[in-house]
Amino acid sequence: MTKPLWTPTDERVKQTNMYRFMQAVNAKYGKNFTDYDALYEWSIENLSEFWAFMWDFAEIRFSRSYDKVLDDPCKMPGAKWFQGAQLNFAENLLRLRNDKIALVFRGEDQVRRTLTYKDLYDETSRVAKGLKSLGIKPGDRVVGFVPNMPESIIAMLAATSIGAVWSSCSPDFGIKGVLDRFGQTRPKVLFTADGYFFKGKPIDSLQKIKGIIEELPSIEKIVVIPYADEDPPVKTLPSAILWDRFKNSRAGEIEFEQLPFDHPLYIMYSSGTTGLPKCMVQSAGGVLMHQIKELMLHTDLKENDTIFYFTTCGWMMWNWLVTSLSVGATLVLYDGNPFHPGPDALWQMAQDEKITVFGTSAGYIAALKNAGVKPAQQFDLSPLKALLSTGSPLSKEDFKFIYDEVKSDLQLASISGGSDLNGCFALGNPMGSVYSGELQCRGLAMKVFAYDEDGKPVVGEQGELVCTAPFPSMPIYFWNDEDGSRYHSAYFDHYPGVWAHGDFIEVTERGGVIMYGRSDATLNPGGVRIGTAEIYRRIEQMEEIADSVVVGQNWNNDVRIILFVTMPEGVKLTDGIREKIRNDIRTHASPRHVPAKIIEVPDIPYTLNMKKVELAVKKMIHGQEVKNKDALKNPEALDFFSNIKELKE
Template identity: 45%
Template structure:
């Protein structure tokens, strides 16, 4: 499709019936029944309503999705306090239970490595492995509130480990094995993990990287670790000498009695610890709560993304980027996750697009830098791959240029929805992202996130339109960090988010 190349020009228009069918329309029906509000197919009207009536919005999101758990009676305590507001303070739930509902023979994970290894797990198989690993964790003394540190590649074992940790009420924290000893120890050392899960190595661009020496050094730097669980990646039988009470991942699963129930936790209990970049000092340990993560991802995947159980989600990420945590939440939609571990250009730039074709992907997520990289490499997926199933291409990590927008429609698919997103580790999601019912213009992001009072503020803290300023969210929302780890008086937390503008 030929288009005039200029910033802001129209690239994609949704189907005329998009607002009348699918996830948004279904949610709007419940909204109209419960409140009388009719969005009339206008997403921005829905956004305004969701911000003006945020407590009702989040309450209905819980019911509409069918969150498994006890919602309790209160929607919020300390209403309006930033920080200090707590959504659903009486709620009890379990993240893993919500991810693993209806564990049948449908596909849960399809995972690829750059060497061609391909593993598929059904929902029943995934739940079985999760419950066995959770049983092993309990047997070695890991329980509610304990931290599990994972130094792992993007393989099914990483997802299994995360869900097993959540199943027993533990707190999961991960980084990619391409982190050196300094980066990993600076992060994990602050949270005092009881269990270290790690791979023996990884490969990138066809080159193996053994990590056993680094792993021993890392374990020595973490005196809180009582057990080590090793995922063989390079060698089937890695040398475990020098590790605290080591066990091989599959052997632990086979030997353990599975847990039969999920541990109920509070909505605001910690689920994840993620990290700031550490460019201005030691990385900040950002704690995200069980319920906040779920509620944010429900709105982003279902209401903004239009995703459902018939779709397939693939986000190219490592376990050191919050998009991995985001992707895992796709399991609550009973939607298959497609994973890839390795160099996206190995053996060539077609690698991810071959997977997209083979899996008949509906939703593919990459970084803006990746789109620029394939554009600069001269690779045009539309010329060699059948991407007819692809409805949405997500781009994040940095701003996508207007030229990048144009490239997507010229060289990838001319009728795909390009969803540019921006948010991050701090909120485990997006401040601004796409919608299925609004057009896409080059160089622009479609909408502010539902339920988030996002504004651009000038130097005086006043909202501005059409001008540069500071992106701010001026009302509480569920996926605000619960706290920073080791920040007893919330001093670091307040300094990071609440001191730039008074009030």
């Protein structure tokens, strides 16, 4: 029997929001739930009751309550949530207005800034007045090309307090990458910093802004936040104004626009590696409810917590992190390279800021381990109660690394979802045990299954991640998709009426979830489906390999596995290393996982959100065009995969 890596004590369980929620459900509905599994089953079979209870439990602020929670629990897409309700997203995040610290900003420049909840409210009020003076009204688009700094959150809150629709990109996006996103939605106001810092160097953003606005005639005003330069030269930009001059001189009461539950809040984007990014429009009420559920219950976030997530404003984890304000927690924002000035930089910050919930990517954890950093030995992490990881599957070895070298008494919550829902399908359970390689649970009220090729749910077998019932944060529509055809084809073509997310998973007997990577990148040698994560888990343990990407190549009426690797400086790929890789994969995965070819390349391509792009590599090796290279952080890396001699033999 598999032993857990960590199990919470009974005392700890009883202190969680999840336990308190379960007991309250028991009291109201006459139940006797004692564990998560029972609560989960109730939540997916009683969607209206669950979400109504969550509305009350989270003390959602509204000016008018709802008439009905859910019009049709079998309708997907198109289900209507909380009809009749009137609320404002920003008002729910600005409940506090006191001297408690709301935001701590730590950038590479090492200058620490803090804002109290009163400061945050007042600054939002001043910026909202600035937006109103421009005539911004509900439904108008306001965007940010911004680092992860307090002003980015203030701009979003100000825009959404009016009912404007917010969208953001991080400043490392190229001009075409920004235009592919903002160009589709025609924003009126653009917030930007003059620059940002990376690896100790200031990097200018204003030149990019010039190129962006030349192609964005809808922009009426550019608001420039001084960051890299105290007095940036904004006169070179038409319709530009500095942040302090844009804000109204006086703070005051915010007039939170009261809007329907399904009023547009965010426009989120797909990675755009196979064409123009999808513009996914999500509702204010839907995002609020979904993220509060995940933060309060699955993350056990409370007012006395300090939460950090290493993210940029171009990744959905920024949106997710910001909703932590709704529970009154303190948010730590970091902008820059997580390994600057050294690989332990974020853990020094975790100690200094007494972080209780630390969020990052699986790639960062692997890099941390490979760099030899041992946070538990170097820092006092006694306040830390949970570590969250997402972006790609976390290997079993990295689970072990966290418990060996970060903290032994810790909830490690590997979480998985996407920008499409601005949240998770599977994530943490603070009442449950942590098992190596597993996400702890499927999210409450998320009717998630692994479907086999016949569309049947399977347990203990790999299958397609599906959700068979609606959830509040589903996109309300895609931008410029009047007949809904793009929205439908993105999720519902494979299994009619069922959301197919595009991930390859296994639901375990314990109710946990194992991620195997994107299903569109799934390998299929000899007709057997294999997830790429199983191969990456082995490669990441090898000191001889710096990075890798694995794809399937069509070959002799079948598919063969091709593994591309980059090597550490001074190391060459030899036949001996190739054989070591093959033997390790054969032993720890299966003979079917063994690559037919192992080829050295100079670089591995990544999206701007640091996800490997197997599909783009697969297109390149098959001589197909990759149309949207601007969605990549390092598009030049793709050139290495064209006309490789070894793939023709």
